Amino acid sequence: MRKIKEFIIEKMILLCGLAAIFFVGLIFLFLLKEGLAVFKMVGPFDFLFGKSWYPISEPPKLGILPLIMGSLLVTLGAAIISIPIGVGCAVYIAEIAPGKTKEILKAGIELLAAIPSVVLGFIGMVTLVPLVKNLFHLPTGLTALSGSIMLAFMAMPTIVSIAEDALYSIPRNYKEGAFALGATHWQTIWRVLLPAASSGILAAVMLGIGRVIGETMAVMMITGNAAVLPQSILVPIRTLTATVAAEMGEAVVGSEHYFALFAIGIVLFIISFIINVTADLFLHKKQ
Amino acid sequence: MVTFSVKDLNIWFGTTQALKDVSLDVRTHEILSVIGPSNSGKTTFLRTLNRLNALHLHLKMKGAVLFENKDIFKIDLELLRRKVGMVFALPLPLPLSIFDNVAFGIRMQGIKDKKRLAASVEEALKEAHIWSEVKDRLNESAFKLSGGQQQRLCIARTLAVKPEVILFDEPCSGLDPISTARVEETMVKIKQKYTIVLVTNNVKQAARVGDRTAFFLNGTLIELDSTHKIFTTPSDTRTNDYIVGKFG
Numbered sequence: 001m002r003k004i005k006e007f008i009i010e011k012m013i014l015l016c017g018l019a020a021i022f023f024v025g026l027i028f029l030f031l032l033k034e035g036l037a038v039f040k041m042v043g044p045f046d047f048l049f050g051k052s053w054y055p056i057s058e059p060p061k062l063g064i065l066p067l068i069m070g071s072l073l074v075t076l077g078a079a080i081i082s083i084p085i086g087v088g089c090a091v092y093i094a095e096i097a098p099g100k101t102k103e104i105l106k107a108g109i110e111l112l113a114a115i116p117s118v119v120l121g122f123i124g125m126v127t128l129v130p131l132v133k134n135l136f137h138l139p140t141g142l143t144a145l146s147g148s149i150m151l152a153f154m155a156m157p158t159i160v161s162i163a164e165d166a167l168y169s170i171p172r173n174y175k176e177g178a179f180a181l182g183a184t185h186w187q188t189i190w191r192v193l194l195p196a197a198s199s200g201i202l203a204a205v206m207l208g209i210g211r212v213i214g215e216t217m218a219v220m221m222i223t224g225n226a227a228v229l230p231q232s233i234l235v236p237i238r239t240l241t242a243t244v245a246a247e248m249g250e251a252v253v254g255s256e257h258y259f260a261l262f263a264i265g266i267v268l269f270i271i272s273f274i275i276n277v278t279a280d281l282f283l284h285k286k287q
Numbered sequence: 288m289v290t291f292s293v294k295d296l297n298i299w300f301g302t303t304q305a306l307k308d309v310s311l312d313v314r315t316h317e318i319l320s321v322i323g324p325s326n327s328g329k330t331t332f333l334r335t336l337n338r339l340n341a342l343h344l345h346l347k348m349k350g351a352v353l354f355e356n357k358d359i360f361k362i363d364l365e366l367l368r369r370k371v372g373m374v375f376a377l378p379l380p381l382p383l384s385i386f387d388n389v390a391f392g393i394r395m396q397g398i399k400d401k402k403r404l405a406a407s408v409e410e411a412l413k414e415a416h417i418w419s420e421v422k423d424r425l426n427e428s429a430f431k432l433s434g435g436q437q438q439r440l441c442i443a444r445t446l447a448v449k450p451e452v453i454l455f456d457e458p459c460s461g462l463d464p465i466s467t468a469r470v471e472e473t474m475v476k477i478k479q480k481y482t483i484v485l486v487t488n489n490v491k492q493a494a495r496v497g498d499r500t501a502f503f504l505n506g507t508l509i510e511l512d513s514t515h516k517i518f519t520t521p522s523d524t525r526t527n528d529y530i531v532g533k534f535g
Contacts, residue, residue, distance in 0.1 A: 099344070175342075176375065177379055177381060178381065179339060179342070179368060180337060180368055180375075181369070181391060181445070182365045182366070182369035182395060182396070183365070183395045187395050191391070191395075195383075
Protein backbone atom coordinates (compact mmCIF):
# COMPACT_ATOMS: atom_id res chain seq x y z
CA MET A 1 0.00 0.00 0.00
CA ARG A 2 2.73 2.36 1.03
CA LYS A 3 4.65 1.49 -2.10
CA ILE A 4 1.72 2.35 -4.34
CA LYS A 5 1.35 5.69 -2.57
CA GLU A 6 5.03 6.43 -3.08
CA PHE A 7 4.71 5.46 -6.74
CA ILE A 8 1.70 7.70 -7.36
CA ILE A 9 3.27 10.71 -5.62
CA GLU A 10 6.52 10.24 -7.50
CA LYS A 11 4.74 10.12 -10.84
CA MET A 12 2.65 13.17 -10.00
CA ILE A 13 5.75 15.19 -9.19
CA LEU A 14 7.31 13.99 -12.42
CA LEU A 15 4.19 15.15 -14.24
CA CYS A 16 4.45 18.63 -12.69
CA GLY A 17 8.05 18.86 -13.83
CA LEU A 18 7.25 17.71 -17.33
CA ALA A 19 4.28 20.07 -17.59
CA ALA A 20 6.54 23.11 -17.34
CA ILE A 21 8.75 21.88 -20.17
CA PHE A 22 5.73 20.79 -22.18
CA PHE A 23 4.11 24.23 -22.03
CA VAL A 24 7.30 26.04 -22.91
CA GLY A 25 7.66 23.71 -25.86
CA LEU A 26 4.06 24.34 -26.96
CA ILE A 27 4.43 28.11 -26.70
CA PHE A 28 7.62 28.01 -28.69
CA LEU A 29 6.09 25.78 -31.37
CA PHE A 30 3.02 28.00 -31.66
CA LEU A 31 5.23 31.07 -31.90
CA LEU A 32 7.30 29.44 -34.62
CA LYS A 33 4.28 28.23 -36.58
CA GLU A 34 2.59 31.62 -36.60
CA GLY A 35 5.74 33.68 -36.86
CA LEU A 36 7.59 31.83 -39.59
CA ALA A 37 4.60 32.28 -41.90
CA VAL A 38 5.59 35.90 -42.41
CA PHE A 39 8.72 34.81 -44.27
CA LYS A 40 6.57 33.55 -47.14
CA MET A 41 5.72 37.18 -47.85
CA VAL A 42 8.92 38.98 -46.85
CA GLY A 43 12.47 37.63 -46.75
CA PRO A 44 14.16 37.24 -43.34
CA PHE A 45 16.76 39.83 -44.29
CA ASP A 46 14.17 42.42 -45.36
CA PHE A 47 12.21 41.69 -42.21
CA LEU A 48 15.13 42.12 -39.78
CA PHE A 49 16.90 44.96 -41.57
CA GLY A 50 14.07 46.73 -43.39
CA LYS A 51 13.93 50.36 -42.38
CA SER A 52 10.18 50.97 -42.59
CA TRP A 53 7.41 49.56 -40.48
CA TYR A 54 4.09 50.39 -42.18
CA PRO A 55 2.08 47.26 -41.47
CA ILE A 56 -1.27 48.51 -42.75
CA SER A 57 -0.20 50.31 -45.88
CA GLU A 58 -0.86 48.61 -49.21
CA PRO A 59 1.33 46.63 -49.74
CA PRO A 60 2.51 46.48 -46.09
CA LYS A 61 6.14 47.31 -45.32
CA LEU A 62 7.36 44.99 -42.58
CA GLY A 63 10.91 46.03 -41.66
CA ILE A 64 11.56 45.84 -37.92
CA LEU A 65 14.99 47.48 -37.81
CA PRO A 66 13.55 50.69 -36.30
CA LEU A 67 11.91 48.59 -33.57
CA ILE A 68 15.06 46.61 -32.86
CA MET A 69 17.09 49.82 -32.70
CA GLY A 70 14.44 51.36 -30.46
CA SER A 71 14.62 48.44 -28.05
CA LEU A 72 18.41 48.39 -28.07
CA LEU A 73 18.69 52.16 -27.60
CA VAL A 74 16.35 52.21 -24.60
CA THR A 75 18.05 49.16 -23.12
CA LEU A 76 21.52 50.58 -23.61
CA GLY A 77 20.48 53.86 -22.00
CA ALA A 78 18.88 52.04 -19.08
CA ALA A 79 22.01 49.90 -18.66
CA ILE A 80 24.31 52.93 -18.64
CA ILE A 81 22.19 54.52 -15.92
CA SER A 82 21.36 51.49 -13.81
CA ILE A 83 24.63 49.52 -13.77
CA PRO A 84 26.86 52.06 -12.01
CA ILE A 85 24.12 53.13 -9.61
CA GLY A 86 23.00 49.56 -8.98
CA VAL A 87 26.47 48.16 -8.37
CA GLY A 88 27.39 51.19 -6.27
CA CYS A 89 24.28 50.69 -4.19
CA ALA A 90 25.10 46.99 -3.76
CA VAL A 91 28.63 47.84 -2.59
CA TYR A 92 27.25 50.40 -0.15
CA ILE A 93 24.72 47.95 1.29
CA ALA A 94 27.12 45.00 1.48
CA GLU A 95 30.23 46.78 2.68
CA ILE A 96 29.75 50.26 4.02
CA ALA A 97 26.27 50.85 5.39
CA PRO A 98 25.91 50.47 9.17
CA GLY A 99 23.33 47.93 10.42
CA LYS A 100 20.19 50.01 10.45
CA THR A 101 20.77 51.95 7.21
CA LYS A 102 21.40 48.61 5.55
CA GLU A 103 18.03 47.21 6.61
CA ILE A 104 16.18 50.34 5.51
CA LEU A 105 17.94 50.37 2.14
CA LYS A 106 17.26 46.71 1.50
CA ALA A 107 13.59 47.14 2.30
CA GLY A 108 13.49 50.19 0.02
CA ILE A 109 15.00 48.25 -2.87
CA GLU A 110 12.49 45.45 -2.41
CA LEU A 111 9.68 47.99 -2.41
CA LEU A 112 10.99 49.45 -5.65
CA ALA A 113 10.81 45.98 -7.19
CA ALA A 114 7.20 45.67 -6.07
CA ILE A 115 5.92 48.76 -7.91
CA PRO A 116 3.84 47.62 -10.93
CA SER A 117 5.34 48.80 -14.17
CA VAL A 118 2.17 50.59 -15.23
CA VAL A 119 2.39 52.72 -12.08
CA LEU A 120 6.01 53.58 -12.85
CA GLY A 121 4.80 54.35 -16.36
CA PHE A 122 2.26 56.95 -15.39
CA ILE A 123 4.49 58.49 -12.75
CA GLY A 124 7.07 58.84 -15.51
CA MET A 125 4.43 60.33 -17.79
CA VAL A 126 3.45 63.15 -15.46
CA THR A 127 6.87 63.91 -13.91
CA LEU A 128 9.75 62.70 -16.06
CA VAL A 129 8.33 63.42 -19.51
CA PRO A 130 7.69 67.18 -18.90
CA LEU A 131 11.07 67.42 -17.18
CA VAL A 132 12.93 65.96 -20.17
CA LYS A 133 10.90 68.18 -22.50
CA ASN A 134 11.77 71.39 -20.66
CA LEU A 135 15.35 70.44 -19.92
CA PHE A 136 16.32 69.84 -23.54
CA HIS A 137 13.75 72.21 -25.13
CA LEU A 138 12.16 69.41 -27.13
CA PRO A 139 8.82 69.39 -28.94
CA THR A 140 7.91 66.32 -26.86
CA GLY A 141 9.29 64.65 -23.74
CA LEU A 142 8.16 61.21 -24.90
CA THR A 143 11.67 60.09 -25.86
CA ALA A 144 14.09 57.19 -25.64
CA LEU A 145 15.83 59.01 -22.80
CA SER A 146 12.66 59.11 -20.67
CA GLY A 147 12.17 55.41 -21.33
CA SER A 148 15.78 54.65 -20.39
CA ILE A 149 15.52 56.50 -17.09
CA MET A 150 12.25 54.82 -16.18
CA LEU A 151 13.53 51.38 -17.13
CA ALA A 152 16.71 51.97 -15.13
CA PHE A 153 14.46 52.13 -12.07
CA MET A 154 13.05 48.76 -12.98
CA ALA A 155 16.42 47.10 -13.57
CA MET A 156 17.93 48.51 -10.38
CA PRO A 157 16.27 46.22 -7.80
CA THR A 158 17.37 43.10 -9.70
CA ILE A 159 20.91 44.38 -10.09
CA VAL A 160 21.21 45.55 -6.49
CA SER A 161 19.86 42.46 -4.79
CA ILE A 162 21.77 39.91 -6.87
CA ALA A 163 25.03 41.92 -6.85
CA GLU A 164 24.70 42.37 -3.09
CA ASP A 165 24.28 38.62 -2.65
CA ALA A 166 27.40 38.07 -4.73
CA LEU A 167 29.41 40.52 -2.62
CA TYR A 168 28.04 39.07 0.60
CA SER A 169 29.07 35.53 -0.29
CA ILE A 170 32.76 36.41 -0.71
CA PRO A 171 34.78 34.75 2.06
CA ARG A 172 35.49 37.14 4.92
CA ASN A 173 39.14 36.14 4.75
CA TYR A 174 39.65 38.01 1.46
CA LYS A 175 38.75 41.21 3.20
CA GLU A 176 40.89 40.47 6.25
CA GLY A 177 43.77 39.35 4.05
CA ALA A 178 43.72 42.60 2.11
CA PHE A 179 43.35 44.68 5.27
CA ALA A 180 46.27 42.88 6.89
CA LEU A 181 48.44 43.90 3.94
CA GLY A 182 47.73 47.53 4.63
CA ALA A 183 45.05 48.10 1.97
CA THR A 184 42.47 50.79 2.67
CA HIS A 185 38.78 49.98 2.68
CA TRP A 186 38.32 51.39 -0.83
CA GLN A 187 41.38 49.56 -2.20
CA THR A 188 39.98 46.35 -0.74
CA ILE A 189 36.58 46.91 -2.36
CA TRP A 190 38.02 47.90 -5.73
CA ARG A 191 40.91 45.44 -6.05
CA VAL A 192 39.65 42.40 -4.16
CA LEU A 193 35.92 42.30 -3.46
CA LEU A 194 34.60 43.52 -6.81
CA PRO A 195 36.87 41.21 -8.87
CA ALA A 196 36.02 38.29 -6.59
CA ALA A 197 32.31 38.93 -7.06
CA SER A 198 32.60 39.78 -10.75
CA SER A 199 30.77 36.73 -12.09
CA GLY A 200 27.83 37.30 -9.74
CA ILE A 201 27.75 41.00 -10.57
CA LEU A 202 27.79 40.28 -14.32
CA ALA A 203 24.92 37.86 -13.85
CA ALA A 204 23.05 40.55 -11.92
CA VAL A 205 23.59 43.00 -14.77
CA MET A 206 22.45 40.50 -17.40
CA LEU A 207 19.27 39.69 -15.48
CA GLY A 208 18.60 43.42 -15.00
CA ILE A 209 18.99 43.98 -18.73
CA GLY A 210 16.77 40.99 -19.42
CA ARG A 211 14.06 42.65 -17.40
CA VAL A 212 14.50 45.92 -19.32
CA ILE A 213 14.32 44.43 -22.79
CA GLY A 214 11.17 42.48 -21.99
CA GLU A 215 9.41 45.41 -20.33
CA THR A 216 6.34 46.63 -22.22
CA MET A 217 3.89 48.78 -20.35
CA ALA A 218 6.11 51.59 -19.08
CA VAL A 219 8.01 51.98 -22.35
CA MET A 220 4.80 52.05 -24.33
CA MET A 221 3.55 54.89 -22.15
CA ILE A 222 6.58 57.13 -22.25
CA THR A 223 8.70 56.54 -25.34
CA GLY A 224 6.37 58.11 -27.89
CA ASN A 225 5.90 55.01 -30.07
CA ALA A 226 7.27 56.38 -33.33
CA ALA A 227 8.57 53.54 -35.47
CA VAL A 228 11.41 55.49 -37.07
CA LEU A 229 15.10 54.75 -37.01
CA PRO A 230 16.29 56.81 -34.01
CA GLN A 231 18.97 59.43 -34.76
CA SER A 232 19.55 60.37 -31.11
CA ILE A 233 18.36 59.49 -27.63
CA LEU A 234 16.16 62.60 -27.53
CA VAL A 235 13.58 61.46 -30.10
CA PRO A 236 10.50 59.26 -29.74
CA ILE A 237 11.14 55.60 -30.45
CA ARG A 238 9.17 52.40 -30.45
CA THR A 239 10.31 49.09 -28.99
CA LEU A 240 9.64 45.53 -30.11
CA THR A 241 7.48 44.81 -27.07
CA ALA A 242 5.40 47.97 -27.34
CA THR A 243 4.70 47.20 -31.02
CA VAL A 244 3.29 43.77 -30.25
CA ALA A 245 1.24 45.06 -27.32
CA ALA A 246 -0.17 48.03 -29.22
CA GLU A 247 -0.95 46.38 -32.54
CA MET A 248 -1.96 42.83 -31.71
CA GLY A 249 -5.52 43.87 -30.93
CA GLU A 250 -6.11 45.49 -34.30
CA ALA A 251 -4.21 43.12 -36.58
CA VAL A 252 -6.44 40.99 -38.78
CA VAL A 253 -5.97 37.34 -37.87
CA GLY A 254 -4.09 35.58 -40.66
CA SER A 255 -2.84 38.80 -42.25
CA GLU A 256 0.80 39.60 -42.93
CA HIS A 257 0.69 42.09 -40.08
CA TYR A 258 -0.53 39.38 -37.70
CA PHE A 259 2.26 36.98 -38.66
CA ALA A 260 4.84 39.74 -38.46
CA LEU A 261 3.88 40.45 -34.85
CA PHE A 262 4.44 36.78 -34.01
CA ALA A 263 7.81 36.95 -35.74
CA ILE A 264 8.67 39.90 -33.49
CA GLY A 265 7.78 37.57 -30.63
CA ILE A 266 10.37 35.09 -31.91
CA VAL A 267 13.01 37.82 -32.11
CA LEU A 268 12.26 38.85 -28.51
CA PHE A 269 12.29 35.24 -27.39
CA ILE A 270 15.73 34.74 -28.91
CA ILE A 271 17.12 37.94 -27.36
CA SER A 272 15.84 37.05 -23.87
CA PHE A 273 17.08 33.51 -24.26
CA ILE A 274 20.59 34.70 -25.12
CA ILE A 275 20.62 37.08 -22.17
CA ASN A 276 19.40 34.45 -19.71
CA VAL A 277 21.88 31.86 -20.93
CA THR A 278 24.73 34.38 -20.61
CA ALA A 279 23.63 35.25 -17.06
CA ASP A 280 23.44 31.55 -16.23
CA LEU A 281 26.93 30.96 -17.58
CA PHE A 282 28.30 33.73 -15.36
CA LEU A 283 26.44 32.45 -12.31
CA HIS A 284 27.69 28.92 -12.76
CA LYS A 285 31.22 29.96 -13.45
CA LYS A 286 31.28 31.13 -9.85
CA GLN A 287 30.62 27.71 -8.37
CA MET B 288 64.47 46.19 22.54
CA VAL B 289 60.73 45.98 22.88
CA THR B 290 58.51 46.02 19.80
CA PHE B 291 55.07 45.69 21.38
CA SER B 292 54.25 46.70 24.89
CA VAL B 293 50.80 45.63 26.08
CA LYS B 294 49.48 47.03 29.37
CA ASP B 295 46.34 45.91 31.20
CA LEU B 296 44.55 44.95 28.01
CA ASN B 297 40.86 44.09 28.43
CA ILE B 298 38.60 43.22 25.51
CA TRP B 299 34.91 42.50 25.39
CA PHE B 300 32.83 41.21 22.49
CA GLY B 301 29.38 42.36 23.48
CA THR B 302 29.07 41.11 27.06
CA THR B 303 31.64 38.30 26.95
CA GLN B 304 35.11 39.25 28.06
CA ALA B 305 37.75 37.79 25.76
CA LEU B 306 40.87 39.20 27.43
CA LYS B 307 41.41 40.07 31.08
CA ASP B 308 44.22 42.37 32.26
CA VAL B 309 46.83 41.08 29.85
CA SER B 310 50.24 42.75 30.17
CA LEU B 311 53.27 41.60 28.23
CA ASP B 312 56.12 42.74 26.03
CA VAL B 313 57.06 41.40 22.61
CA ARG B 314 60.81 41.72 22.16
CA THR B 315 62.41 42.69 18.87
CA HIS B 316 63.58 39.77 16.70
CA GLU B 317 62.16 37.06 18.87
CA ILE B 318 59.62 34.38 18.13
CA LEU B 319 57.00 34.64 20.82
CA SER B 320 54.72 31.60 20.83
CA VAL B 321 51.27 31.98 22.30
CA ILE B 322 49.61 28.75 23.36
CA GLY B 323 46.38 27.87 25.14
CA PRO B 324 43.14 25.97 24.58
CA SER B 325 40.48 27.34 22.22
CA ASN B 326 38.59 30.34 23.56
CA SER B 327 41.57 31.33 25.67
CA GLY B 328 41.81 34.68 23.89
CA LYS B 329 45.08 34.09 22.09
CA THR B 330 43.76 34.93 18.63
CA THR B 331 41.94 37.98 20.00
CA PHE B 332 45.23 39.09 21.50
CA LEU B 333 47.00 38.64 18.18
CA ARG B 334 44.37 40.49 16.20
CA THR B 335 44.59 43.42 18.58
CA LEU B 336 48.18 44.00 17.55
CA ASN B 337 47.27 44.98 13.96
CA ARG B 338 43.84 46.30 14.91
CA LEU B 339 42.03 43.68 12.87
CA ASN B 340 39.63 43.19 15.79
CA ALA B 341 38.15 46.55 14.93
CA LEU B 342 36.14 44.80 12.19
CA HIS B 343 33.89 43.46 14.93
CA LEU B 344 30.88 45.62 15.61
CA HIS B 345 30.49 45.16 19.36
CA LEU B 346 34.09 45.37 20.40
CA LYS B 347 35.05 47.23 23.57
CA MET B 348 38.65 47.71 24.56
CA LYS B 349 40.47 49.03 27.61
CA GLY B 350 44.18 49.30 28.26
CA ALA B 351 47.15 50.34 26.18
CA VAL B 352 49.02 48.72 23.30
CA LEU B 353 52.26 50.44 22.29
CA PHE B 354 54.07 49.67 19.06
CA GLU B 355 57.62 51.03 19.18
CA ASN B 356 56.52 53.22 22.08
CA LYS B 357 53.57 54.69 20.20
CA ASP B 358 49.92 54.03 20.94
CA ILE B 359 48.67 51.83 18.07
CA PHE B 360 45.50 53.91 17.87
CA LYS B 361 47.57 57.02 17.14
CA ILE B 362 49.43 55.37 14.25
CA ASP B 363 47.92 55.59 10.77
CA LEU B 364 45.92 52.36 10.40
CA GLU B 365 47.27 51.35 6.99
CA LEU B 366 50.85 52.12 8.07
CA LEU B 367 50.44 49.99 11.20
CA ARG B 368 49.13 47.09 9.15
CA ARG B 369 52.00 47.39 6.69
CA LYS B 370 54.52 47.27 9.52
CA VAL B 371 52.67 44.51 11.33
CA GLY B 372 51.90 41.80 8.78
CA MET B 373 49.67 38.84 9.40
CA VAL B 374 49.44 35.24 8.16
CA PHE B 375 46.08 33.55 8.74
CA ALA B 376 45.04 30.08 9.82
CA LEU B 377 43.60 29.12 6.46
CA PRO B 378 46.02 29.79 3.64
CA LEU B 379 43.69 32.00 1.68
CA PRO B 380 45.28 33.60 -1.37
CA LEU B 381 43.36 36.40 -3.04
CA PRO B 382 41.60 35.35 -6.27
CA LEU B 383 44.52 36.59 -8.38
CA SER B 384 47.61 35.12 -10.02
CA ILE B 385 50.63 34.07 -7.94
CA PHE B 386 52.50 37.19 -8.99
CA ASP B 387 49.60 39.53 -8.31
CA ASN B 388 49.04 38.02 -4.89
CA VAL B 389 52.55 38.89 -3.81
CA ALA B 390 52.51 42.25 -5.59
CA PHE B 391 49.15 43.21 -4.04
CA GLY B 392 50.47 44.92 -0.92
CA ILE B 393 53.23 46.76 -2.79
CA ARG B 394 50.78 47.99 -5.38
CA MET B 395 48.52 49.28 -2.61
CA GLN B 396 51.34 51.62 -1.69
CA GLY B 397 51.11 53.12 -5.15
CA ILE B 398 54.21 51.51 -6.66
CA LYS B 399 53.62 50.78 -10.35
CA ASP B 400 57.13 50.41 -11.78
CA LYS B 401 57.18 46.92 -13.32
CA LYS B 402 60.87 46.19 -12.71
CA ARG B 403 60.62 47.21 -9.09
CA LEU B 404 57.49 45.09 -8.60
CA ALA B 405 59.12 42.07 -10.22
CA ALA B 406 62.22 42.44 -8.06
CA SER B 407 60.23 42.77 -4.84
CA VAL B 408 58.03 39.80 -5.72
CA GLU B 409 61.06 37.62 -6.47
CA GLU B 410 62.77 38.66 -3.26
CA ALA B 411 59.69 37.92 -1.16
CA LEU B 412 59.11 34.53 -2.78
CA LYS B 413 62.75 33.61 -2.21
CA GLU B 414 62.55 34.69 1.39
CA ALA B 415 59.47 32.52 1.91
CA HIS B 416 61.28 29.56 0.30
CA ILE B 417 58.79 29.02 -2.45
CA TRP B 418 60.54 30.75 -5.39
CA SER B 419 61.96 27.57 -6.95
CA GLU B 420 58.52 25.96 -6.91
CA VAL B 421 56.62 28.80 -8.55
CA LYS B 422 59.12 30.76 -10.63
CA ASP B 423 57.90 29.23 -13.90
CA ARG B 424 54.20 29.67 -13.19
CA LEU B 425 53.90 33.16 -11.75
CA ASN B 426 50.91 33.97 -13.95
CA GLU B 427 48.86 30.95 -12.91
CA SER B 428 46.03 31.29 -10.43
CA ALA B 429 47.23 31.02 -6.83
CA PHE B 430 44.47 28.47 -6.20
CA LYS B 431 46.39 25.91 -8.25
CA LEU B 432 49.06 25.64 -5.54
CA SER B 433 48.91 23.00 -2.81
CA GLY B 434 47.84 23.99 0.71
CA GLY B 435 51.38 24.24 2.02
CA GLN B 436 52.49 26.23 -1.00
CA GLN B 437 49.52 28.56 -0.61
CA GLN B 438 50.47 29.21 2.98
CA ARG B 439 54.06 30.01 2.02
CA LEU B 440 52.67 32.23 -0.74
CA CYS B 441 50.69 34.06 1.94
CA ILE B 442 53.90 34.46 3.93
CA ALA B 443 55.63 35.84 0.82
CA ARG B 444 52.73 38.22 0.29
CA THR B 445 53.19 39.49 3.82
CA LEU B 446 56.99 39.74 3.50
CA ALA B 447 56.69 41.72 0.26
CA VAL B 448 55.31 44.70 2.16
CA LYS B 449 58.51 44.74 4.25
CA PRO B 450 56.91 44.53 7.67
CA GLU B 451 58.80 44.66 10.95
CA VAL B 452 56.54 42.23 12.74
CA ILE B 453 54.70 39.17 11.43
CA LEU B 454 51.73 37.75 13.28
CA PHE B 455 51.05 34.08 12.61
CA ASP B 456 47.54 32.93 13.50
CA GLU B 457 47.72 29.13 13.73
CA PRO B 458 49.50 29.06 10.37
CA CYS B 459 49.78 25.28 10.17
CA SER B 460 46.39 24.17 11.48
CA GLY B 461 45.26 23.13 8.01
CA LEU B 462 48.54 21.65 6.78
CA ASP B 463 50.06 18.20 6.65
CA PRO B 464 53.25 17.46 8.67
CA ILE B 465 55.64 17.98 5.75
CA SER B 466 54.15 21.33 4.78
CA THR B 467 54.14 22.27 8.45
CA ALA B 468 57.86 21.53 8.68
CA ARG B 469 58.47 23.74 5.64
CA VAL B 470 56.52 26.63 7.13
CA GLU B 471 58.30 26.27 10.49
CA GLU B 472 61.66 26.22 8.72
CA THR B 473 60.69 29.43 6.96
CA MET B 474 59.70 31.04 10.26
CA VAL B 475 63.01 30.24 11.93
CA LYS B 476 64.95 31.52 8.93
CA ILE B 477 63.17 34.85 8.67
CA LYS B 478 63.49 35.45 12.40
CA GLN B 479 66.74 37.37 12.02
CA LYS B 480 64.94 40.11 10.14
CA TYR B 481 61.50 40.10 11.72
CA THR B 482 59.80 39.95 15.06
CA ILE B 483 57.35 37.06 15.10
CA VAL B 484 54.30 36.39 17.24
CA LEU B 485 53.01 32.86 16.68
CA VAL B 486 49.63 31.75 17.95
CA THR B 487 49.40 27.99 17.79
CA ASN B 488 47.22 25.11 18.94
CA ASN B 489 50.15 22.80 18.49
CA VAL B 490 52.13 22.76 21.73
CA LYS B 491 55.02 20.93 20.09
CA GLN B 492 55.25 23.62 17.45
CA ALA B 493 55.67 26.25 20.16
CA ALA B 494 58.44 24.16 21.69
CA ARG B 495 60.18 23.78 18.34
CA VAL B 496 60.23 27.35 17.10
CA GLY B 497 59.51 29.72 20.00
CA ASP B 498 62.17 31.70 21.87
CA ARG B 499 59.64 32.56 24.54
CA THR B 500 56.22 31.09 25.15
CA ALA B 501 53.10 32.63 26.64
CA PHE B 502 50.29 30.51 28.04
CA PHE B 503 46.75 31.91 27.91
CA LEU B 504 43.75 30.44 29.70
CA ASN B 505 40.22 31.89 29.69
CA GLY B 506 41.44 35.29 28.56
CA THR B 507 44.14 35.57 31.19
CA LEU B 508 47.89 35.39 30.65
CA ILE B 509 48.95 32.64 33.05
CA GLU B 510 52.64 32.56 32.40
CA LEU B 511 55.26 33.97 30.04
CA ASP B 512 58.83 32.74 30.05
CA SER B 513 61.57 31.30 27.89
CA THR B 514 60.30 28.31 25.91
CA HIS B 515 62.84 26.07 27.64
CA LYS B 516 61.60 27.08 31.08
CA ILE B 517 57.90 26.74 30.18
CA PHE B 518 58.41 23.25 28.79
CA THR B 519 60.67 21.96 31.55
CA THR B 520 59.84 23.73 34.78
CA PRO B 521 56.71 25.88 34.44
CA SER B 522 55.84 27.84 37.56
CA ASP B 523 52.09 27.35 37.25
CA THR B 524 50.58 23.87 37.51
CA ARG B 525 47.91 24.77 34.93
CA THR B 526 50.65 25.43 32.38
CA ASN B 527 52.13 22.05 33.10
CA ASP B 528 48.76 20.33 32.87
CA TYR B 529 48.10 21.90 29.46
CA ILE B 530 51.51 21.06 28.08
CA VAL B 531 51.41 17.42 29.09
CA GLY B 532 47.89 17.20 27.69
CA LYS B 533 45.76 16.84 30.80
CA PHE B 534 43.27 19.26 29.21
CA GLY B 535 43.07 20.96 25.88
